[in-house]
Amino acid sequence: MFNTEEMTLDQFAEAMKPRTITGYLIDVQNETHGPRTIEKSLQGYYKTIGCRLISMPEHQIGANRGRFHGKRFTIICDDEALFVDQPKISAIDNLGQPMLCGNLFIVKTDDQGDTVSLDPADIKYLERFVLLQGTRKFPKPYPMLHQCEYA
Numbered sequence: 526m527f528n529t530e531e532m533t534l535d536q537f538a539e540a541m542k543p544r545t546i547t548g549y550l551i552d553v554q555n556e557t558h559g560p561r562t563i564e565k566s567l568q569g570y571y572k573t574i575g576c577r578l579i580s581m582p583e584h585q586i587g588a589n590r591g592r593f594h595g596k597r598f599t600i601i602c603d604d605e606a607l608f609v610d611q612p613k614i615s616a617i618d619n620l621g622q623p624m625l626c627g628n629l630f631i632v633k634t635d636d637q638g639d640t641v642s643l644d645p646a647d648i649k650y651l652e653r654f655v656l657l658q659g660t661r662k663f664p665k666p667y668p669m670l671h672q673c674e675y676a
Contacts, residue, residue: 547642548601548632549651551668553613558655558668560648561630565640574628576603583634583676586654588619596650597676599634603627611662616670624673631670 532540546565550573551558563569570579580602587595606612606627616625631651632640643651654673657666 545642546632546640548630549643549648549655551615551629551631551655551670553615553628553667553669556667560643562642563630570601570630573630574601574603576605576627578604580604581640584616584624585674585676586631586651586670587672588674595672595674596647597633598631598647598651599640600625600673601630601632601640613663613667614660614669616673617658618674619672625670629670 544565545562546569547560547562549559550561554575561573563573567579571577581599582602583597583599585595585597587593589595600616602615602625606615606625609627612626614623614626615629616623618624631643633643633647635641651670654671655668656671658669658671659666
């Protein structure tokens, strides 16, 4: 993994530090949302979302209308969220149809396909689309992502 003959001890220690990623967490179970920095690993994703199996689809957030164009984000979500008793909807499309259930951790993907942190402008953009919404099964409003479309 590392070529120790060409790497100093300090370089090796730096390379072994846990990597982190900053994304936007929508926690429908605890009814909270906001930016969060976590360990960038499968275990970090599992712990943050509270699941055993994740999916990482790319979605467009925001509708394309006139000069406004939605932005693409990678949404790390619970792939088994629909198998729980009474799943909580966490994202809806432009027509109000359910798109995702369970907790969401939103990040970006770079040109090489690696997940990368959101910048402050991305976080500000996403906050426009996280609104309090109730459903028939969960009438008390909780944070939900709106205008989430397939990319």
